[in-house]
Amino acid sequence: xxxxxxxxxxxxxxxxxxxxxxxxxxxxxxxxxxxxxxxxxxxxxxxxxxxxxxxxxxxxxxxxxxxxxxxxxxxxxxxxxxxxxxxxxxxxxxxxxxxxxxxxxxxxxxxxxxxxxxxxxxxxxxxxxxxxxxxxxxxxxxxxxxxxxxxxxxxxxxxxxxxxxxxxxxxxxxxxxxxxxxxxxxxxxxxxxxxxxxxxxxxxxxxxxxxxxxxxxxxxxxxxxxxxxxxxxxxxxxxxxxxxxxxxxxxxxxxxxxxxxxxxxxxxxxxxxxx
Amino acid sequence: xxxxxxxxxxxxxxxxxxxxxxxxxxxxxxxxxxxxxxxxxxxxxxxxxxxxxxxxxxxxxxxxxxxxxxxxxxxxxxxxxxxxxxxxxxxxxxxxxxxxxxxxxxxxxxxxxxxxxxxxxxxxxxxxxxxxxxxxxxxxxxxxxxxxxxxxxxxxxxxxxxxxxxxxxxxxxxxxxxxxxxxxxxxxxxxxxxxxxxxxxxxxxxxxxxxxxxxxxxxxxxxxxxxxxxxxxxxxxxxxxxxxxxxxxxxxxxxxxxxxxxxxxxxxxxxxxxx
Numbered sequence: 114x115x116x117x118x119x120x121x122x123x124x125x126x127x128x129x130x131x132x133x134x135x136x137x138x139x140x141x142x143x144x145x146x147x148x149x150x151x152x153x154x155x156x157x158x159x160x161x162x163x164x165x166x167x168x169x170x171x172x173x174x175x176x177x178x179x180x181x182x183x184x185x186x187x188x189x190x191x192x193x194x195x196x197x198x199x200x201x202x203x204x205x206x207x208x209x210x211x212x213x214x215x216x217x218x219x220x221x222x223x224x225x226x227x228x229x230x231x232x233x234x235x236x237x238x239x240x241x242x243x244x245x246x247x248x249x250x251x252x253x254x255x256x257x258x259x260x261x262x263x264x265x266x267x268x269x270x271x272x273x274x275x276x277x278x279x280x281x282x283x284x285x286x287x288x289x290x291x292x293x294x295x296x297x298x299x300x301x302x303x304x305x306x307x308x309x310x311x312x313x314x315x316x317x318x319x320x321x322x323x324x325x326x327x328x329x330x331x332x333x334x335x336x337x338x339x340x341x342x343x344x345x346x347x348x349x350x351x352x353x354x355x356x357x358x359x360x361x362x363x364x365x366x367x368x369x370x371x372x373x374x375x376x377x378x379x380x381x382x383x384x385x386x387x388x
Numbered sequence: 389x390x391x392x393x394x395x396x397x398x399x400x401x402x403x404x405x406x407x408x409x410x411x412x413x414x415x416x417x418x419x420x421x422x423x424x425x426x427x428x429x430x431x432x433x434x435x436x437x438x439x440x441x442x443x444x445x446x447x448x449x450x451x452x453x454x455x456x457x458x459x460x461x462x463x464x465x466x467x468x469x470x471x472x473x474x475x476x477x478x479x480x481x482x483x484x485x486x487x488x489x490x491x492x493x494x495x496x497x498x499x500x501x502x503x504x505x506x507x508x509x510x511x512x513x514x515x516x517x518x519x520x521x522x523x524x525x526x527x528x529x530x531x532x533x534x535x536x537x538x539x540x541x542x543x544x545x546x547x548x549x550x551x552x553x554x555x556x557x558x559x560x561x562x563x564x565x566x567x568x569x570x571x572x573x574x575x576x577x578x579x580x581x582x583x584x585x586x587x588x589x590x591x592x593x594x595x596x597x598x599x600x601x602x603x604x605x606x607x608x609x610x611x612x613x614x615x616x617x618x619x620x621x622x623x624x625x626x627x628x629x630x631x632x633x634x635x636x637x638x639x640x641x642x643x644x645x646x647x648x649x650x651x652x653x654x655x656x657x658x659x660x661x662x663x
Contacts, residue, residue: 195575196432214489215508229578229601233490233508236529236539236638240575243641252513259541263510266538300515302471303504317505326504327458366518 122346155180160299165189171197171223172204189250191221193231198249200240202225208288210273211241211252217276217362219313220304228304228312228327242268256367260381275378281376289354292317299365308341308358310334316365319355321346394438425482430455440464446472446498464525466496468506469596473516475499486516488528492637493549494588495579503579503587503602510542517543531642536658549655552642556651562631568593572620575639583616583633585609591640594630595619 127171132173134165158166166181167189173181181188182205191210199208212221213234220231232240234253242249248270254285255264255272264272279286279294288292294334304312311334312327320341324330331337343354348356369376421631430452433441441456448456456463457480466485467473474485487496487510490506495506497646507515509528517524523545530539530547539547554561554569561569568574568591579587580601587602595616599605606612623631644651 213508213510215511228577230576232638233488233510233529235488235509235535236490236531239531239534240639240641254508257512257515259543260510263538263541266534268534268539301505303502363507364515366515366546 119158119161119165120167120169136385151177159184162186167191167210169219172201172206177271178204191252192241193220193222193237194224195244195280196236197222197224198245202245202247207249208248208250208270209241209245210250210252211238213237213251214255214304214314215363216252217302217314218360219309219311222252226237234264236326238264238267238269254362254364256362256364258380258383260367261380265384267330271384273366273381276362276365277369277380278373278376279361279365280368281373282370283373287349287354287357289349289352289357290359293354293359294368296362296367299361299368302361305358306331306334306337308335308337313358313360315361316361318357318359318361394433394436394440395442395444395560417506426452431504434459437461442466443483444494444496447476447481453479466527467501467516468495468497468512470515472497472518475634477520477643478520481522482524483525483545484516484520485525485527486513487543487548488512488526489579490529490590490638491527492577493582493635494586503631509539512543513539513542527638529639531637531639533655533658534547535639535642536655540659546659549642550642551637551640552655553648553651554636554640555643556648557645557646562624562629562632563625564632565634568629568634569636569640569643573638574643577636577638580633581606581609581612583612585612588633588635589637591634591636593632593634 151173152174154246159180162184163186166186169191172178172190178188187207188205189208189210190201190206191212192201193212193214198211201209205267211234214220214231215234222231226335234251238249238251248271249268250271251264251267252273255261255274256277258355277282280291302314303317303321303326304314305321306312307316307320307324307326307328317322317326332340345356348354411527424658426448434455437459438461441461442447444466447453447465453463462482463480464485465476466487467476467483468487468489473486476484483544486509487597489495490509496498497506507510509526512522512531513526517540525548526539526542527545527548528548530550536547553559555566559650574591578592578595579589579591581587582595582601582603583590585606590596592601607615618629
């Protein structure tokens, strides 16, 4: 088995906090967090030595980051502001992912929890490109070859695309999630903390409408996941996604029911044109 | 005097509501609104017969729109969602401005007041281009020639740029506003209703930090403007912009202290390249 890239995203068992180096705790430490788990995760990963390891919510503790670096992996992480990009560059990441607020799923913000000041891709990418010397990967709202070309025009060295792949045969997207992505409902997304305790972008459904997408009543990350589980499971068993996290970016227009390699070839066409 | 384009934006004396045709009242009718004022405004405008009239917050009443059309003006208006773009196209606008949430000043939203579902430029432009047959003008986060090229790559027929012009000699930008635009503070903007009663994007300052940028305590549009006036005037007289609306988009990196024509020539260079 060859693992070329691993993305460590919002699972507290794979993450440690960037808070030891920043001025405030960037994410809550719930009862679900297990101090020794990140080391165990690194043990498993080291066996496969993925060529690229991409972090979310900042970076793990320096000794863990050093382990990843020692096996030769390129290290990426997401920045949602210019300040976060500068923070990551100062800690030696090989490239920074500029995650605009159009992006689906969890926001990668880690220096500030203020969602009011999160930035759109069109404004974020050129400002990060100007601020750092390392390559910048654009993410958020990129759905097709034209979007790739536009991101390259803004100075990106590459793109990260999520939502467009969610109908691909290889994706483990659930049936209710696929149905939502194919419907007009996918045009309306919002950031919500209801499903995990941290703000993430998903298609607006009944739970988000009735409670409001951001609620102080949601248990802290990651406990909200368990809190909503039985309602979600019951609804899904009835074919309803109204209580499920339907993660999606603001531009689901690029979703195609094709194989991931075909979609990648199509998207990469714009990279050739940009050269 | 030749007037080629007029933009009718958040002044209730120049606007009527789109609510008569939509399912809900799109903006509050405060005591400041004067039913006969839009007709008076049209009387004045008709004298100059501007070639382009661009509306914000939807469109005026049909009979007023017809007057503008009769003198031969091209009619534009802003859409912040695909639904708003379709609404405007159905009412015969000549082009639609796709206003991403990066844009500075007032959001042009008029069918929904839900800020949670406002869309970034990178996601909005291609989806509106796909949805309508009329030309789409991209707005929000476009700061320089690269941004213009990127917007064209996304399918825009043109761009609307605000923030980048705010340091131009011709701009009536106040001294405290110019100082803020030139400072690092310009990197952090948020939507706020504190200054007018309607959400608008400005550089975060003390008033926004201390009250919170969106507050139910703000008087309804446009009454908040008067409510904050004396505090603002006093602060500005002391050289402080901490209580002033410092409207700016999320990408102030393109602001230049040059003449507006020079800046326009520089920005238009990308349009030539895109052809």
